[in-house]
Amino acid sequence: MKPLKIAIQKSGRLNEKSVELLKNCGLSFENYKSSLISPVSNFPLEILFLRDDDIPEYVQDGIADLGIVGENVIMETEVDVSYLQRLGFGKCTLKIALPNGSEIEELKQLEGKSIATSYPVILDKFLRENKISADIRTISGSVEISPGLGLSDAIFDIVSTGGTLKSNGLKPFADVISSEAVLIGRKGEENHEHVQDLIQRIQSVLRAKETKYVVLNVSQECLPEILKLLPGVKSPSVLPLAESGWVAVHTVIPERDFWNKISQLKAAGAQGIVVMPIEKIIL
Numbered sequence: 495m496k497p498l499k500i501a502i503q504k505s506g507r508l509n510e511k512s513v514e515l516l517k518n519c520g521l522s523f524e525n526y527k528s529s530l531i532s533p534v535s536n537f538p539l540e541i542l543f544l545r546d547d548d549i550p551e552y553v554q555d556g557i558a559d560l561g562i563v564g565e566n567v568i569m570e571t572e573v574d575v576s577y578l579q580r581l582g583f584g585k586c587t588l589k590i591a592l593p594n595g596s597e598i599e600e601l602k603q604l605e606g607k608s609i610a611t612s613y614p615v616i617l618d619k620f621l622r623e624n625k626i627s628a629d630i631r632t633i634s635g636s637v638e639i640s641p642g643l644g645l646s647d648a649i650f651d652i653v654s655t656g657g658t659l660k661s662n663g664l665k666p667f668a669d670v671i672s673s674e675a676v677l678i679g680r681k682g683e684e685n686h687e688h689v690q691d692l693i694q695r696i697q698s699v700l701r702a703k704e705t706k707y708v709v710l711n712v713s714q715e716c717l718p719e720i721l722k723l724l725p726g727v728k729s730p731s732v733l734p735l736a737e738s739g740w741v742a743v744h745t746v747i748p749e750r751d752f753w754n755k756i757s758q759l760k761a762a763g764a765q766g767i768v769v770m771p772i773e774k775i776i777l
């Protein structure tokens with residue numbers, strides 16, 4: 495059977511995390527370095543290493559079956575593809591930002607102003623929705639320096655920590671979209687056996703990332719309190735310890751609630767708490 499093709503970023507913000515995700519899915523391949531296409535030796539898949547801007551169209555046109563790319567790039571290229579899975583990395587917001595001294599205080603004051611961006615399509619849509627007519631200046635990078643050079647009154651670009659805005663004397667003004675890396679697929683191919691297999695693998699890796707495996711010891715008396723704190727699917731497992739009157743509790747705890755839960759467990763009598771990363775959770 496012909497292998498599927500998945501397009502990922504060749505270098506840049508999403509490359510490392512995309513490669514790591516695919517490797518964590520158990521796929522065995524050489525990182526691109528020497529070639530722009532790598533066969534996977536243990537799954538019917540080839541990896542294409544591309545500029546991220548090209549990925550949505552390659553997937554739409556069927557040159558690649560799947561792709562990993564930021565939602566911002568998908569929106570900008572206005573392609574028709576299936577969103578298969580949010581991936582939890584490459585999280586950022588696309589914002590309009592102003593020079594620190596700017597007198598603009600409300601959106602409508604952008605009327606007639608110039609805004610520099612590498613995302614003219616998304617910006618144009620936002621401005622039209624807000625009935626603002628502004629001059630969009632499309633540039634391919636280093637957008638943040640354009641107000642300082644007198645090229646524009648404002649910018650529209652990716653913001654994550656806000657460090658780049660700050661170091662260029664800019665301040666955030668309006669959030670337009672938030673974005674993260676997503677797995678996309680060619681329309682109509684969602685149910686392909688190997689596409690489904692890959693989605694299952696990715697989901698099992700993502701699920702595992704969100705949780706920690708926890709083992710703790712507790713006396714029989716304190717066990718009911720501990721169990722109340724651990725409403726799980728079919729967990730926790732409770733195993734007797736060599737010392738009578740004591741048990742070990744094995745469970746999984748969501749990462750987002752982790753420290754809070756650990757304090758509650760300690761207060762309820764948990765001892766010798768051991769925390770381990772989980773590689774995969776297959777439902």
Ligand SMILES: Nc1ncnc2c1ncn2[C@@H]1O[C@H](COP(=O)(O)OP(=O)(O)OP(=O)(O)O)[C@@H](O)[C@H]1O
Pocket residue numbers: 503504505506507508544545546547563564565566567584585586652653654655673674675
């Ligand atoms: N500072 C950031 N924090 C988090 N995610 C980001 C950040 N900057 C960009 N991204 C996300 O990563 C994607 C790739 O960013 P990158 O800067 O590598 O793009 P690029 O320079 O256009 O790369 P390419 O050479 O592939 O065209 C962006 O489209 C966005 O989704």
Ligand SMILES: O=P(O)(O)OC[C@H]1O[C@H](OP(=O)(O)OP(=O)(O)O)[C@H](O)[C@@H]1O
Pocket residue numbers: 507635636638651652653654655656657658659
């Ligand atoms: O809010 P921050 O955390 O500072 O991140 C925002 C910056 O990150 C991205 O650029 P990147 O560093 O990827 O370089 P590039 O523009 O050359 O791709 C983006 O284009 C912003 O300039």
Ligand SMILES: [Mg+2]
Pocket residue numbers: 545546547
């Ligand atoms: Mg790009």
